[in-house]
Amino acid sequence: MSRLIWILHPVFDADFDFARTLNRGTPSMAAVTKAKRDASKSVGTRLRELRQIYAFTQRELARRSGVTNGTISMIEQDAISPSVASLKKILDAFGLSLGEFFSDNWQPDAGVFFRAKDLKELADGESLSLRQVGPSTGNRKMQVLHERYAPGGDTGEAMLSHAGEEAGVVIRGTVEIAVGNTRDVLGPGDAYYFDSRLPHRFRNVGDDDCEIVSACTPPTF
Amino acid sequence: MSRLIWILHPVFDADFDFARTLNRGTPSMAAVTKAKRDASKSVGTRLRELRQIYAFTQRELARRSGVTNGTISMIEQDAISPSVASLKKILDAFGLSLGEFFSDNWQPDAGVFFRAKDLKELADGESLSLRQVGPSTGNRKMQVLHERYAPGGDTGEAMLSHAGEEAGVVIRGTVEIAVGNTRDVLGPGDAYYFDSRLPHRFRNVGDDDCEIVSACTPPTF
DNA sequence: TTATTTTGTTTAATATATCAAACAACGAGT
């Protein structure tokens, strides 16, 4: 006698991973995980796998969603790219949101302490100093920097960088930070937190050195 | 005879309800989640807000994405429902995935800058001060703290060590940090990076205040 | 076997999205 265990797993951001909470792997569960995790899969493939998990026929899914079975067939073959309106109607039949449908997925180590002089310098060190906490190797989930900007020091415009988040605290001096369409001048104790996909720029607008400790995730080095 | 067992975990991000279609007849929860989802912003509104954050004109976005400005205009007005192919091309210009675009919990700029006095205090503030950068709400991927330890200030042994990583830079004073079976005394400019599953403890062993900026992931608050 | 149902696919007509270009509204200069 076989037993299927279904788990509605908490989704962190766009994260979805059934397998981790499964105490017992069943073929259908693996199919669910696969269908939802693989970001490279086409819309058609995802929809087909999703439908088969529910054991729906194309016609039954058509009836439940209000979309024609022929359309569903062509979508699954990637012969057409459905409008989001149609796709939403189809996903409603599963009680699945667009965000969930498109969602992608989401270790003790050697060194713990790092002396100030040993921090790896990532910038030129003159007008701009970015000293990295921790090694560049390994499977790390964030990057912490000890930054120093000389007067006039400027990162320049960082256009369309990678996905992630960035935050920090100003220790000393003043810095002008531009993020997206907002900007502000921060002093000692002030802080920031933003999505690093937004174009951002740091510039020392004061007369003294500016010092910042920052963190960003994921590490991009 | 086989049997189905459903385990419903809370959903962190968006609503996820397999049960709706498989139970075939209990619309209670599903109705709520669907209403919540429908109340969310339309595709057009989301795209317009997203574009304005990047300060792109419709024509510039058109150039970057390979979709016509007229189409973008009509999408933003919800006059048409774009195909996922077109929408994907547009989102590629932002480096944003479909999953992220449709996830209900990203809001344009929830706040980027935080004044020193506005940082949320997580500790008592006397012998130990932990001031958090950024809001406690939302779906964040890391936590950045501005920490201050009075002489003798001590975090005590961390009892519940969650999975994640932790790193920081000592700004001022000296602190003794114990991680696993190692320990060291760090001064200004020194730093640390460790797996937060290891038991860890911070203690100010100097005569002056000690100041640290730290980051950990994932946030546990 | 043959007939019947069910499944997925395809076809032709229709509806809609997308494009290329024109339009109107708003500002910044002369």
Next chain:
DNA sequence: ACTCGTTGTTTGATATATTAAACAAAATAA
């Protein structure tokens, strides 16, 4: 007042998605 450039919108033509219905293959039943 202007022009000139830019922004968002709209229009007519074309490309594509969606439909309704027909088609083909496989399973079921007699």
